[in-house]
Amino acid sequence: MKFLVSFVVLLGLCAAAGAPAPARAQAPRNLVKAELKSDLRPGAQSFLVGVHLQIEPSWHIYWKYPGDAGMATSVKWKLPDGFAVSELMWPTPIGFEQAGQIQGFGYEDEVVLLARVTPLPGWAKPAMIEAEVRWLACETTCVPGKASLQLQVDPAGAADPADGELLAQWLARVPIPADSPENPAKVRVTTMGLDYRIELSGIGAEHVQCLLAPADGLSIVNNEVAGLKVHIVLHAMEGSKPSNQPSEAVIAWTESGKPHAVSVQLGRQ
Numbered sequence: 240m241k242f243l244v245s246f247v248v249l250l251g252l253c254a255a256a257g258a259p260a261p262a263r264a265q266a267p268r269n270l271v272k273a274e275l276k277s278d279l280r281p282g283a284q285s286f287l288v289g290v291h292l293q294i295e296p297s298w299h300i301y302w303k304y305p306g307d308a309g310m311a312t313s314v315k316w317k318l319p320d321g322f323a324v325s326e327l328m329w330p331t332p333i334g335f336e337q338a339g340q341i342q343g344f345g346y347e348d349e350v351v352l353l354a355r356v357t358p359l360p361g362w363a364k365p366a367m368i369e370a371e372v373r374w375l376a377c378e379t380t381c382v383p384g385k386a387s388l389q390l391q392v393d394p395a396g397a398a399d400p401a402d403g404e405l406l407a408q409w410l411a412r413v414p415i416p417a418d419s420p421e422n423p424a425k426v427r428v429t430t431m432g433l434d435y436r437i438e439l440s441g442i443g444a445e446h447v448q449c450l451l452a453p454a455d456g457l458s459i460v461n462n463e464v465a466g467l468k469v470h471i472v473l474h475a476m477e478g479s480k481p482s483n484q485p486s487e488a489v490i491a492w493t494e495s496g497k498p499h500a501v502s503v504q505l506g507r508q
Contacts, residue, residue: 270295270376273386275368276351278403281395285358288324288390289351289406290314290372299347300374302332304452306343310375310383314352317369321359328353330412331491331500334448338379344450351409358394365393414489414500422501423494424469433477434460435505437488439469442499444492449473455486457505473505 272293279286292312294300301309316324329352332344356368370388375381417426424439435457437449444464449471451457461472473488491500 269384270298270382271300271374271384271386273372273388275370275388275390276402276406277356277368277390277392277398278406279392279396279398280403281397285355286392286398287353287406287410288356288368288370289353289402289409290370290388291349291351291405292346292372292374293349294347294376296348298376298378299335299343299345300350300376301343301345302450303327303329304344304450306334306337306345307341308337309343309345309377312345312352312374313372314354315371316354317371318356319359319362319366319368321362322366322368323357325355328355328410328413330409331414331489331498332450334450337377343377351406353406353410353413356392358392362394365391365396367391412498412500414491414502417501417503419501423499424501426501426503428503428505433475435473435475435488437469437471437473437490437503439471439490439492439501441467442469442492443467443494444469444499445494447471447490447492450489450491452487457486457488 274291275288276291277286277288292300300312303311305311314327318324330350332346335343335345337343368390371385372388373383373385375383415421424442427438429436447462447464447469449459449462456476457473459471460474461470463470469492471490486505488503488505489500490503491498493499
């Protein structure tokens with residue numbers, strides 16, 4: 240895995256992403272190690288694949304909504320004919336403050352970005368799954384990186400059980416839809432003018448965090464816990480996004496030390 244480290248390329252990429260300008264020196268080491276893993280079992284009608292990214296201590300990479308600066312990590316799949324892949328599933332990120340009090344969202348230490356693969360019915364021979372992965376690793380400077388990954392899957396074989404356990408652990412950290420029966424909270428969304436009012440009830444929530452896509456023109460004006468309810472108010476800038484494109488808010492919290500997160504779709508009026 241090689242990094243693009245020339246000053247001109249780094250400056251152009253980071254400036255386009257709104258990230259801090261990189262140093263003029265070569266990166267001293269590989270900052271992110273990328274591997275492709277699966278939980279394939281013989282006879283399975285579908286299976287998970289995951290891009291396991293291990294990040295150098297004190298550095299971070301970005302979520303699908305990087306915040307006020309940064310560049311979203313991306314995964315482009317290349318699959319055998321007849322295979323299908325789901326949208327990328329993103330575990331709940333952490334928030335961090337960058338230089339200039341700029342809010343960012345992403346991952347430190349490690350993360351697994353997941354997708355579900357449905358193979359061609361009746362496939363009988365080993366097949367190759369490929370992924371082109373790109374990221375921006377930042378500390379006080381930012382360094383773009385990329386990796387070309389391959390994973391051979393065999394319908395008669397089985398993935399390493401440790402890989403299956405790793406993917407299951409990170410799948411549990413992916414926000415679930417607000418209307419899912421697995422959601423422990425009752426979610427109610429109402430609109431009033433340019434405001435969205437989100438209420439989560441029936442939970443003893445702590446450390447509540449609301450994560451938004453900055454490009455949607457939404458801002459948090461209230462976030463409070465009252466008993467077994469969470470009240471969040473979002474304000475939408477008029478004309479910030481076409482009315483036929485919904486927005487997404489990810490609400491994350493802990494209850495009795497266990498993390499939870501739900502994805503709330505906000506239809507624009």
